[in-house]
Amino acid sequence: MKKITGLTLGLATFGVFSHVAHAQNQVTLYGILDEGIMYQSSAGGKTGGKKFFLDSTSGISGSRWGMTGSEDLGGGLNAIFTLEGGLNLNSGAAAQGNTMFGRQIFVGLNDKRLGSLTFGRQYDMMFYFGQPLTSAGIQGGSALFLHPGDLDNTGNTIRVNNAIRYMSPDYSGLTFGGEYSVGGVAGNTTANSGYSLGVAYAHGPFVLGGAFEYFKTPTAATAGAGFFTDNANGATALSQTLNRGYASASAYQTAIVGGRYAIGPVTLSASYSNTQYANLGNAFQTKTARFDNVDFAVKYLYGPTLALSVAYDYLKGHEVTAADGSARGNQHYNQVSVMADYLLSKATDVYLGGTWQRASGTSSTGEAAVADVANLGDSASNHVFLVRAALRHRF
Structure with missing residues (x-):
């Protein structure tokens, strides 16, 4: 990370130069480049097959660049902001469906005693309070360790647009937060709106936490307007047969509880999440589709430079009945993931x-x-x- 202090910061982005002439207490430019060679034995749906490709968005850290800053307003109060965009190294395009600041972009206030209040496109409480207790969280965030389909969004596949977020300070190990997304639909103040809540307690080597999220009318015809359709290109989180059949749902909710415990160089984690697609409409006799997910993970630090991780995940989809009487959704997923991560320096590592x-x-x-x-x-x-x-290189 590079810190810049002073009165003026010049920015050159996409060939456009802008001049900032107001006082800044501190601005930090940062980024992560995580480029991998990947082999997938089966990909591309029914007509697909083996796949060999380069990827910069599905690693431990999705490639990104960003800028964060704060201004001291006195009395422990600071104005804060973050702009962060995902990068596709192999094409030069923006990630997150070609959304310029697709990872997050927000502005707000932070008080040391009262916490922070921010506004913009932001991560939800599943990310802050759920992901750290999952197998992906203990390992670092790679897609290889995410739950199948990332149905509970603990892998932050979906960011929340039009979000108002509160995060508490640390009260002797207790932290909590809440977020509300404004739907912005004329004549219907609740359409496309949603909220998430999270809480965690840390005491020494032990962490326990949980989160809940609910969205009404999660799919919108307008790109960037709905929870499932949050990106600029209109891509949807209902793109896989795992959940695509539930696109008619007029409500979505997910909840997670989990824990983490460190014993010397070993860290253990376990989590359980429940995801529901509700109000499926006339296409189904059963009105709610449910998924249950459990995972277990172990991370071992072999000295200061090598980390070894292994995880097991099981996802169960419960059967629903379609309008024609056919049974769907009785799905079972078993997944085992392993990884070795070696530090070449404080900023650079290689992993397999x-x-x-x-x-x-x-x-x-x-x-x-x-x-x-x-x-x-x-x-x-x-x-x-x-x-x-x-x-992977961090700067």
Whole structure:
């Protein structure tokens, strides 16, 4: 990270120069470049197959650049801001559906005694209070360790637009937060709106936490307007057969509880989450589709430079009945993930990871379930093996 102090900061972004002439207490420019060579034994849906490719968005840290800053307003109160965009190193495009600041962009106030209040496109409470207690959180965030389909959003596949967020200070290990997303629909003040809540307690090596999220009318015809359609290109989080059949849902909710415990060089974690697609409409006799997910992970620090991680995840989709009487959604996913991460310096590391996943049962569309690692899309079969060898640099 590079810190800049003074009265003026010149920015050159996409060939446009802008001049900032107001006092800044501190501005920090930062970024992460995480480029990997990946092999996927089965990809591309029904007509797909093996895939070998370069990737800079599905690693431990999705590649990004950003700027964060604060201004001291006196009495422990600060004005704060963050602008952060995802990067696709292999094409030069913005990530998160070609959204310029797709990861997060917000402005707000932070008080040492009262906490922070921010406004903009932001992470939800599933990210802050759920992800750290999952297998992905203990390992660092790679897609190889995410829950199948990232249905509970603990892998922050979805960011929340039009969000008002409060985060508490640390009260002797207790922290909590809440977020509300304004729908902005004329004539219907609740459409496309939602909220999330989270809480955690840390005491020495032990951490316990949980989060809950609810969205009404999560899919919108306008890109960037709904929870599932949050990106500039209108891409939807209902893109996989794992959950695509539930696009008619007029409500979505998910909840997670978990814990983490450190014993010397070993860290253990376990979590349980429940995800529901509610009010499925006339296409279904059953009105709610439910998923339960459990995961367990172990991370071992072998000296100051090498970290080894292993995790197991199980996802169960519960059967629903379609309007024609057919059964759908009875899905089972078993997943094992491993990774070795080696530090070359404080800013640069190399890592090698792999995931094996097997699916069984009937998908949300009524077809045979196929493997769905994280948010990488449908595999061509019910099982997949994914390998990533990567170089990561932080600045």
